[in-house]
Amino acid sequence: MNLPEIIKNSEAYVAERFPVEKMSYSAMVVKKEVPVHRLSWAYYMGGLALFFFGVQMVTGLLLLFYYQPTVSDAHASVEFITDHVPGGSLVRNMHAWASSMMIAAVMVHLLTAFAMKAFAKPREITWVTGVVLLGITFGLGFTGYLLPWHQVAVNATKIGLQSVQEVGQYLPGAMAEWPRIVKETIQGEAAVGQATLSRFFALHVIILPLAMMATLGLHLLSVQLHGMSRGIDGPPKRQEKFFPTFFIKDLTVWGFAFIILFVIALCVPFESLYSYPLFEPFNPKGSTPDGIKPEWYFYFLYYPLELLPFWVILVGSTVLGAVLMGTPWIFQNTSRRTLQILAVLAALYLFVMTVFGEQIYHMFKG
Amino acid sequence: MNSKASNPRDAGTPRPGKELAEQFLNFPSVPLCLCGLLVFLLSSPSALAYPEFQAFVAKSSGRTVNCAMCHANSDGPEGTGPGQIGHLNAAELERLGRARSALQPGQNVDSPILNAFGNHIIKSIGKEKFVELKVSPAHLADLLPPDSDLDQDGIPDVREYLDGTLPINHNDGNPLLLFRHNFRANLVAIALTLAATVCGVWGLGHLLHGLAAASRIKDTED
Amino acid sequence: MVDAFFFVGLPYLAIVICVAGCIWRSRYDRFSMSARSSQFLEDGKLLFGSLPWHVGIITILLGHLIVAVVPRVWSSLMTIPAVLFGVEALGVACSLLAIAGLSALIVRRITDARVQAVTTTMDLVVVVLLMAQIVVGLLSAITFRYGAAWSAGTVVPYFWGILTLQPEMAYVTGFPMLFKLHFIGAWVLIALVPFTRLMHVLAVPLGYIFRAPQLVLWNNPRRSRHAVDATVRAESRRDFIKGAVGIAGASGLLALGVSEKVLTYFKGPDPDPEAESALLQKKLERLQQTAEERQLELERQRVEMILVARYSELDAVKGKYFIDYAMAPGLAFKGKNGLPLLISAKCTHLGCTVGSQVNAEGQIMCPCHVSYFNIVTGQPNPGAPAKLPLPHLAWALVDPSGNVVASGRPGGEVEGTPSPELLAQCSLYITKPRHSA
Structure with missing residues (x-):
């Protein structure tokens, strides 16, 4: 193949993924239709994640007015928000609860999109940007966890970053040092400290949200360009208009989500789910309290990490990442039935590890 | 649990000696040793923590618990940190002495090494009874006043003691009980928010319907 | 003597005229008991006049009515500053809305030839009187604030005194001129009800809100296409109205409940000296702890x-x-x-x-x-x-x-x-x- 041909082919490839003739209000909004069938509920998951992202933006900006990203003041400023600022406890709890809900919505969205084969041609870009969004969401969760600078935050971050360094032992020669260098670049100094806090703050507040918005733009554009994937094998019961019928239903779902989030955030402080010593200010000279754990959405990775040799997890997560990125090409000839079974298995694994992870851990470790 | 009760902080360089240490560099000085001795004298006879209660609560509730449930410092009373014996000034030491002599219930206790809940315990049952309870920490729950709720979060202190949650933090407690209490307390706000959300979603929905119909009319006219 | 005429004589005169006139009209001229529709004569400006006018005036009249019926509940509600403020703001907004709508209706009535043809003298009198009444009401609400709170203790007993035949004009004789004008205007309007299109108030057309739109259209084959369009348009108009009402309701609740809280959130807490010193103490301790760590490092x-x-x-x-x-x-x-x-x-x-x-x-x-x-x-x-x-x-x-x-x-x-x-x-x-x- 010569150069002009390569250019021509890639041009055709991009043109098929981003058809210019469809980039109009009438094609993307007025004419778009949504299939109605037994799996239609899955079409709301992406919108729900988007809604929670919006909540995170608003509450996050509100928190910025009071939060102070220094090791001496971070914890005190968070306490100040919860205990003294009028409405601060609601804002902070909404931020904490909505982050969990957003990640739950994103996970379900990923699994249902997989089960419905929503990644099939020409929607590869939608899927790949979605996987990138998943990564950014987890990154936001990880960086945000450190910011209150309490015992569990700093210690869990230490553990998380240390596992980056652990990779070094499997690399040959001079490369063995690379993961340590990467780790120290991320944390900015030899141990988790002020430099780490500043970096995580910048990541959490500016860099990752900007990356999120850019990727989200691409994701939503391709969703609107190609319309909803049909999702099932047979013909759908009927089609409904995206605008306004489906969009109004989407809004109603958001309304429900908001009320649930509001009531929970108002009535259940997020920290009441954990033991109180974990939320004391980080004390670098004291011993680490029991029960240091990452947030629940990392359990699926954390408990296997505790139980199995590190290299198993390393290989496993590398393969998982590669499979997620390559899904549109790996599974392009797989039937929806097989995909659904795979998705159910994955959902089962996530559910069991998240809910019963601790029991499983104690079962094997005594 | 014992490892938690110990205090790593008092083992570091004694604070007053640090500037001196800078002056004398690698030359240990007599004043420095004296300072260390002073800290030692202040802190060593204070081994009066009661880890029995902590162990009981941690075991019965399944939650991680530390000294901060009753003490001012989460590493307990020993040491030189804030709220620890090595950190007290003369007035606070006097308060400590008075609190330690409150053997009978009903005295106004304001010990600088205890938090509000710790003081509440000593005030309610007296020091003598409290020391007796070391052998059966579960009975503390029967002796404390059942209605007292120091943090006003709707969960009585006794219940919080058994649950292993902090009785002086209204954000800490059994999530279900907290939900019940806060839901009742915020019913008006919740009802108004519900009304606003329903109103807004209903209005937006109709507005979008109208917009769609209007743009259809425009299309047919064109 | 003048007060006695305006605040005791005029009210009874107005009530008697109104009741007797309404009975007479319903007996002898039954089909005139409405405002004659002119929608098929002119349909464009009507929406922008009639809708804001009716929304505004109905809200305001409901406000007046609720105070009169449940004065105690009302005044206990008005003790909450945010609610009082919200009600006042709502009242002013609605009277502005009514004035805007009424102005549009007046312009329409005196500029459109077709509507002119069906306009009676009484229509013009009523329109002018209504306009004067609302402007006076708005002015008095702005000049003497928080009428929503104090009227329950003065105007309401006066009103009930009239209705229960024990008039006590002492409640109102001391009022400023502006208020007295508003009272007089009200009684005059009540007296005029049987002789004008105001009569349609008695119909209380609640069903209109829920039934499908009914349109007055020319019905011939040439215009059948126009009829379909008009129906769709009417439906979308209804959607817009519902949308506006829903969003206005939501934003009203938000304005009442959230705006204040957002303000206080940004303003920050106002701690008492004791809490503030405890806070400073804690911050100082944390700073010292950090300083200690830095010192250890050094x-x-x-x-x-x-x-x-x-x-x-x-x-x-x-x-x-x-x-x-x-x-x-x-x-x-x-x-x-x-x-x-x-x-x-x-x-x-x-x-x-x-x-x-x-x-x-x-x-x-x-x-x-x-x-x-x-x-x-x-x-x-x-x-x-x-x-x-x-x-x-x-x-x-x-x-x-x-x-x-x-x-x-x-x-x-x-x-x-x-x-x-x-x-x-x-x-x-x-x-x-x-x-x-």
Whole structure:
């Protein structure tokens, strides 16, 4: 193949993924239709994640007015928000609860999109940007966890970053040092400290949200360009208009989500789910309290990490990442039935590890 | 649990000696040793923590618990940190002495090494009874006043003691009980928010319907 | 005498005229009991006049009615500043809306030839009177604020006195002129009801809100297409109205409930002096703690030896924590040979701080992932998550006169063998690791 041909082919490839003739209000909004069938509920998951992202933006900006990203003041400023600022406890709890809900919505969205084969041609870009969004969401969760600078935050971050360094032992020669260098670049100094806090703050507040918005733009554009994937094998019961019928239903779902989030955030402080010593200010000279754990959405990775040799997890997560990125090409000839079974298995694994992870851990470790 | 009760902080360089240490560099000085001795004298006879209660609560509730449930410092009373014996000034030491002599219930206790809940315990049952309870920490729950709720979060202190949650933090407690209490307390706000959300979603929905119909009319006219 | 006429005579006159006139009209001229529709004469400006006018005036009249019916409930509601403010704001907004709508209707009525043809003199009188009445009401509401709160105690008893035939005009005779005008206008309008299109108020067309739109259209084949369009348009118009009402309701609730809270959120708390000093105290302590850490760091940069403990404080089974030269925790024990044993307490697995209690096997435990480390060798137990041993640290024993009497290196080499008597007086230091490179 010569150069002009390569250019021509890639041009055709991009043109098929981003058809210019469809980039109009009438094609993307007025004419778009949504299939109605037994799996239609899955079409709301992406919108729900988007809604929670919006909540995170608003509450996050509100928190910025009071939060102070220094090791001496971070914890005190968070306490100040919860205990003294009028409405601060609601804002902070909404931020904490909505982050969990957003990640739950994103996970379900990923699994249902997989089960419905929503990644099939020409929607590869939608899927790949979605996987990138998943990564950014987890990154936001990880960086945000450190910011209150309490015992569990700093210690869990230490553990998380240390596992980056652990990779070094499997690399040959001079490369063995690379993961340590990467780790120290991320944390900015030899141990988790002020430099780490500043970096995580910048990541959490500016860099990752900007990356999120850019990727989200691409994701939503391709969703609107190609319309909803049909999702099932047979013909759908009927089609409904995206605008306004489906969009109004989407809004109603958001309304429900908001009320649930509001009531929970108002009535259940997020920290009441954990033991109180974990939320004391980080004390670098004291011993680490029991029960240091990452947030629940990392359990699926954390408990296997505790139980199995590190290299198993390393290989496993590398393969998982590669499979997620390559899904549109790996599974392009797989039937929806097989995909659904795979998705159910994955959902089962996530559910069991998240809910019963601790029991499983104690079962094997005594 | 014992490892938690110990205090790593008092083992570091004694604070007053640090500037001196800078002056004398690698030359240990007599004043420095004296300072260390002073800290030692202040802190060593204070081994009066009661880890029995902590162990009981941690075991019965399944939650991680530390000294901060009753003490001012989460590493307990020993040491030189804030709220620890090595950190007290003369007035606070006097308060400590008075609190330690409150053997009978009903005295106004304001010990600088205890938090509000710790003081509440000593005030309610007296020091003598409290020391007796070391052998059966579960009975503390029967002796404390059942209605007292120091943090006003709707969960009585006794219940919080058994649950292993902090009785002086209204954000800490059994999530279900907290939900019940806060839901009742915020019913008006919740009802108004519900009304606003329903109103807004209903209005937006109709507005979008109208917009769609209007743009259809425009299309047919064109 | 004038007051007696306007506030006792006129009201009864108006009520009698109104009741008798309405009965007469319903008996003898039944089909005129409505406002004659002119929608098919002119349909464009009507929407922008009629809708705001009716929304505004109905809201305001409902407000007047509720105060009169449940004055106690109303005034207890008005004790909440936010509600009082919201109600006042709503009232002013609605009268502005009504004035705008009525103005549009007046312009339409006097400029459109077709509507002119069906306009009676009485229509014009009513329109002008209504306009005057609303403007006077709005002015008095703005000049004498919070009428929503105080009217329940003055105007309402006066009104009920009239209705129960025990008129007590003392309630209102002291009012400013503007209010008196508003009262007089009200009674005049009531007297006019049977003779004008105001009569349609009595129909209370609640059903209109819920039934499908009914349109007055020319019906012939040429215009059938127009009829379909008009129906769709009417439906979308209804959607717009519902949308506006819903969003207005939501924003009203938000304005009442949230705007104040958003303001106070940004303004920040207003703590009492005691809480404020407690807060400052806490912040100061945290700052001191950070300063201490910085100082420790600096010390470790500059100083060659750092005090850990006095030798007599060391114990074989209970370690003493200290901060080593890498700013990581370390533990000091008394070894089997009586000499100090210093070991890093930073777990080689994931960096948690290892516990200080030595168990029967001579091991210390990391609580995070349960690795046991032998304190003599530093090695973790087989199968532990940690794979690397805890490193030992260099130390020196210094006698009271400042001489180093013994020192140990991580490899285990020890220089000097002090006597037990001397040992007891010594202090334990960690020494700066030498970089061989």
